[in-house]
Amino acid sequence: MADTVPILRIEHMTKRYGDKEVLKDASLSINKGELKVLIGPSGGGKSTLLQCINFLIKPDRGRIWLDGTEIIRAKGKALYAYRQKVGMIFQDFNLFDHLTALHNVQIGLVRVKGMQAKAAKERATQELDRVGLKNHMHQYPAELSGGQKQRVSIARALAMDPEIMLLDEPTSALDPELISEVLDAIRTLRSSGMTMIMSTHQIGFAGEVADELIFLEKGSIVETGPPAKILYDAEYPRTRDFCSKITELYANSSS
């Protein structure tokens, strides 16, 4: 394992808004098939970090390698090609409101990948089937529940054949009874070998599935390690503090 090239590596990622440094010198790397989970208090920089990875937020400083190749001129066609390889799931789903579930998944295939409409439709139907929404594919976002919406958005990202997925608090906007269906979908993804970086407050779920937890606070990565270590035997008091509070709060709501 030591000499495998990580599928994604970022170094010294920094972002500031005015005087406020929201991301300080963050570095991490992830191997194929791994799931790493960002935890930490709200406003700690988790979302910023994830969005900097696919340049939805332009970092002030920092380098990114995908498959060992550095992403240097992150604009134009190179940027669009890179983003296709990095799928993204948002807290608020961000489905396209004017398109059915099917078209939400199909549009990227046709308009970005240049696929024929028929082939794209087949592929989109497949992806929706995988997240258990084949029967809802002709419905519009406003006609779907939050959990269904998030599953559509997962299908939308998967259809692009990404090499890695970024999940930005995928269950935070959901009613409690809808969380498990989305977590199940992520579990399935994990077992199919998808590489993922995810931020969440579902600490129990994180402990169960993650290869590594990354604790982020005030824009800095404080501590990184296997779940058991971070959750129950963290090195830094701040990590311990956060973990004990959050386990109390969320432990029962995941598994």
Add this chain to the structure above:
Amino acid sequence: MTESLIVLYGALPYLLRGSLVTIAVVAGAMMLGLVLGIHLAVGQVYGGRWLRRVIGVYVWFFRGVPLLVLLFLFYFGLCSLLQINLSAFTVSVIVLGLISSAYQSQIFRGAIMSLPQGQLKAARALGMSDGKAIALIILPQTLRLSIPGWSNEYSIVLKDSAVAYALGVMEMMARAHFVASRTYEHLPLYFAAGFLFMILTYLGTKGLRILEEKVRIPGYSA
């Protein structure tokens, strides 16, 4: 009274032909306004500082200067200055279209701003260029949301089109005026012209309401 009715009856075909001219002017102006307005709105929301500033001045100009002044400015001033001889009809369409583009851009801008902006992020995350994301994701929703405002703009442009008579465009108002001058039946003729404008307003807004219903996104209430 009967005399008025006879005059009116005789003048009706002439007025109705004028309504076709009115429809042509309004349709042309609305379309020009739509195409320009969309670009202005997109520029104003997503453009850089300088572009936004230029568009701001454009909108300010066309909303600020009275229609009649603009008509004369273009018809007599600009046309001779640039040595282009455009017909009164063309100038009316262009001027009404430019003014409408300023107003329409604000309708579209409001609609764009009211959309959840996460959708643009999602489109970018899929690998779409900003242009594609705007054309495929933002505008289809913007235009749906804009129909009520657009319907309002239509009725305003329709009424404004009567001013084109000042350039000699033979639209409804001009024709009513000419017949009244010959027959001295001012009241029934202006009444008839007003009534025809009301019918056109009704047909247009009704048609747009049907369109709005037809393109409504199921389950979406905005």
Add this chain to the structure above:
Amino acid sequence: MGKRLFGILFLCAVVFVIAGGSTCLAKEKVYINGIDANFPPFAYVDKNGNPDGFDVKSVDWIAKKMGFTVKHQPMDWDGIIPSLRAKKIDMVASGMSITDKRKEQVNFTTPYWNIDQVIVAPKACGRTVDQLLSGGNRVGVQRGTTEAKWMKDNLIAKGKNFVLVEYDSAPLAVEDVLNGRIVAAAMDDAPAKDAVRKKAVKIVGGFGMPSEDFGYAIRKEDTELLKMMNEGLKLLMADPYWEELKEKYKP
């Protein structure tokens, strides 16, 4: 569905603008006569919407005689000289008085009609011109006309106590005389006679303005056209058709 619809709309807009623009590129050379279609009996539109009137028919006759095509373009009187100078039209044969001021901007043909300015009041009105043009009375006149200017310069400026109310056309002023918003209206005698034939008004009399001549206005640089129109006018006025026109339109 949405995409296609807007594609179609966009196409329509483009076609429309191009079509509108090209109509003026592809036309053959015809002379365009700008008329004030609110000036019966010299120029107006008939029941079918075609330009008609003493001046319209005169120019039609001249065009036929001299071998050119003419189109009559109704337009706003206010903008008619700017339109002529901006080459939107080629002549104005529409009861235009020859004045020094206008001569600075355009050329005129030889005069073809002599016209007096009169005051029109309701049929039942018992007052004289002097009484009407006093006591702060409101008197109507068409905007941009010689009589409007003359009344300002020679009556109001010299202390006559009345208020001038300006209208788009003489018939509109007559309408307001009947409505009672103004006590009387000043205009050329020909449209005044036309109004008397159609409405319950009468001509009270002149108000001291010297009589004027009508001529056709032509752009300064169009000397060829001026020559042709002068020649045509000469032929027309010598022809029996001239008397027919006078009989028919009673200017």
